[in-house]
Amino acid sequence: MKSCRIKPVLNQIESHLYFNNQKLNLFCQKLNIPLMAFHPIGETRVKRDDRHLRDDPQLSKLASQLETSPVKLLLRFHIERGIIPIPKSSNSIHIRENFEALSMQPLGEEVMNKLLSFDCNLRFYSHKWIAKLSKFYPFNDEV
Numbered sequence: 001m002k003s004c005r006i007k008p009v010l011n012q013i014e015s016h017l018y019f020n021n022q023k024l025n026l027f028c029q030k031l032n033i034p035l036m037a038f039h040p041i042g043e044t045r046v047k048r049d050d051r052h053l054r055d056d057p058q059l060s061k062l063a064s065q066l067e068t069s070p071v072k073l074l075l076r077f078h079i080e081r082g083i084i085p086i087p088k089s090s091n092s093i094h095i096r097e098n099f100e101a102l103s104m105q106p107l108g109e110e111v112m113n114k115l116l117s118f119d120c121n122l123r124f125y126s127h128k129w130i131a132k133l134s135k136f137y138p139f140n141d142e143v
C-alpha cells in the first residue's frame, strides 16, 4: 500500500476451497478493500487427486448433511467470508442454483472452519505473464 497512489477499489483474486486466500482476505478487510473471487466453484481445472473440486467426497458429505448442494456450499463459503464470488455458468439450472446461495441460512462457525480446512495451497492461476508488466512482480506471494 505504501507504493500506491490510488487505493484499489476492489481486488479480484483466485479463491476456492483448495486455495482460499484467507490471509490476503483478512489483510484486505483491514484496509477496506473488497475481494472478488475467480474460480469460486473450481472452474474446470481445480482438481485434487484427479477429482474435480465440485466432486470432492468430503464436500459432498458435508453438503448432504446440511441438505444443500456442494456448489451452494462453495459459494456460501465465499459470501460468509465477505468475498464476492462471480461464478460463471451457461446453464440456466446452474445459474438459478448459484443465486440460491445468496438466501441460504448462515453456515455457522463450525461448518466454516471445516470448509477452511480444505485449503491445501493449490493455486491454479499463474501470474507469470504479469512479470512483463510490473516491476513489483512476484509481489512477495507466499506460494
Ligand SMILES: NC(=O)c1ccc[n+]([C@@H]2O[C@H](COP(=O)([O-])OP(=O)(O)OC[C@H]3O[C@@H](n4cnc5c(N)ncnc54)[C@H](OP(=O)(O)O)[C@@H]3O)[C@@H](O)[C@H]2O)c1
Pocket: 012, 037, 038, 039, 040, 041, 042, 043, 044, 054, 071, 086, 087, 088, 089, 090, 091, 093, 094, 095, 097, 098
Ligand atoms: N480477472 C481475472 O483474471 C479472471 C480470471 C479467471 C476468471 N475470471 C472470471 O471469474 C468468473 C468465474 O469463472 P471461472 O472460469 O473462474 O470459473 P467458475 O465460476 O469457478 O466455474 C465455472 C464452471 O462451473 C460450472 N458451474 C457453474 N455453476 C454450476 C453449478 N451450479 N453446478 C455445477 N457446475 C456449475 C460451469 O459450467 P456450466 O456452464 O455448465 O454451468 C463452468 O464449467 C468469470 O466471470 C470469469 O470471467 C476472471
